[in-house]
Amino acid sequence: MLTLEPVYMLLGAFLLFAAVADLRERRRATAAFWAILALPLLAGDAILAAARNGTHWPAQAMGVGVIALGVMAALGDRRTPGDEAALAEARRAEADRLGNRLFGPALLIPLVTLVVALAAQYGPAPLRALVDAKQSTLIALGIASVVAFAVALRVTGARVVGGLHEGHALLDALGWAALLPMLLATLGSVFAATGVGDAIAALVAMVIPTDSRIACLLAFAAGMVLFTAIMGNAFAAFPVLMAGIGLPLLVQRHGAHPAVLGSIGMLTGYCGTLLTPMAANFNIVPVVLLELPDQYAVIRAQLPTAIGLLLVNVGLLWGLAF
Structure with a gap:
């Protein structure tokens, strides 16, 4: 297995x-x-x-x-x-030659991840036995990354060592920000284990009327955005807000559907990801790689999307979760 x-x-x-x-x-x-x-x-x-x-x-x-x-x-x-001028020019020429084919390997990662994860959970029994079901999503992501790397080598005609060196250059460009996803993902578990969710529940009960379904829903959505912006990742905010507001107030008191609340609630948190420099790997690293003069240029461009998505998500939660 x-x-x-x-x-x-x-x-x-x-x-x-x-x-x-x-x-x-x-x-x-x-x-x-x-x-x-x-x-x-x-x-x-x-x-x-x-x-x-x-x-x-x-x-x-x-x-x-x-x-x-x-x-x-x-x-x-x-x-x-930064790259030397000759190397940068060679890369631009190669990008022009390959065109949109460059996007193929990147798009393969989510596609292969989805196919492998679903096959590991719902496929034939012999196929399910090949992958550990408890870790199927992460294993699928690993398989997808290897497949995408192999396809990228085929598309570009590069050698394996060349691909590794390009990956090394990108890793060095990201620097410590490459660690943020795994660190922030564990932060929410730490907060949940130390009772931060209970503290949030107590604060919310003091501020909003907990008997009001819409008030609890707005507090949950705003909290997901705010905590995600503070901690830089919705994975860190989700267990805290679910423990403090989602489960005790929306699910247990007001009867919200847990699956709908969890899925759309997580997406709501990503509205905060679009708005914070704490999500450095999303919002600051691209500025560095693209050498943009405004370090908040990506965040400014994403602001309308974040606000619009937040409003849509609140409407979806109200219409589908109850």
Whole structure:
């Protein structure tokens, strides 16, 4: 059965490749950054097994490594210098030659992820047995990324090593922001475990009339946008708002449909993602890569979409969740 372990191993191997490449370029701090991040991906099971057997120093060492990552990220910009003029011109010429075919590999990622995830859940029994159902979505994403990489090599005619070097260059351009999705996704679980949702429920009960369905719905939608904007990711805001408002007030008190509330509520949170620099990997990194003069240019362009989508989502929640 295919599990997440091979996906983690591939990610760790790529990060180790990036670390070696940066070390060869004498970018020692950046090399150390990616090497530290690669270790738990390559040796995570061994670290966990050691902790269960009473040997805690590997886990403690990784804790020190996490602190080191934070320190290195705070010390300065880890991005690579811009391309030389000749290389940039060659890339533009290649992009003109390939045209819209360049978008094919990127579009394959969500498509293959959806197909594999659905097949792992609802396909024939022999097919379902090939993929761990509890981790099917992440495994499907890993498979889709490998497929997209292979197709990208075919479309561009590049070699595998060339593709890895381009991925390394993009990773260095992203820098510490590449860690934001996984860090912010875990932040919501930490907040939920520490009782932040209960605190929010108490505050909401003091501010709004909890017997009013529309008041609770507006508080949930606004809270998803606000918390997402603060924490930079709807995955971090969702468990907190569901624990504080969604489940106790909308589902249990007012009878909202949990599946509808969860799906549209998550989409509502992404209205906040469109509006915050905390979602650096979405809103700040593209500014850097495109060398835009206004660091908030992406956020300004997304503002009308965010407001319009928020209003539509509130209407959908009111019409479909109850």
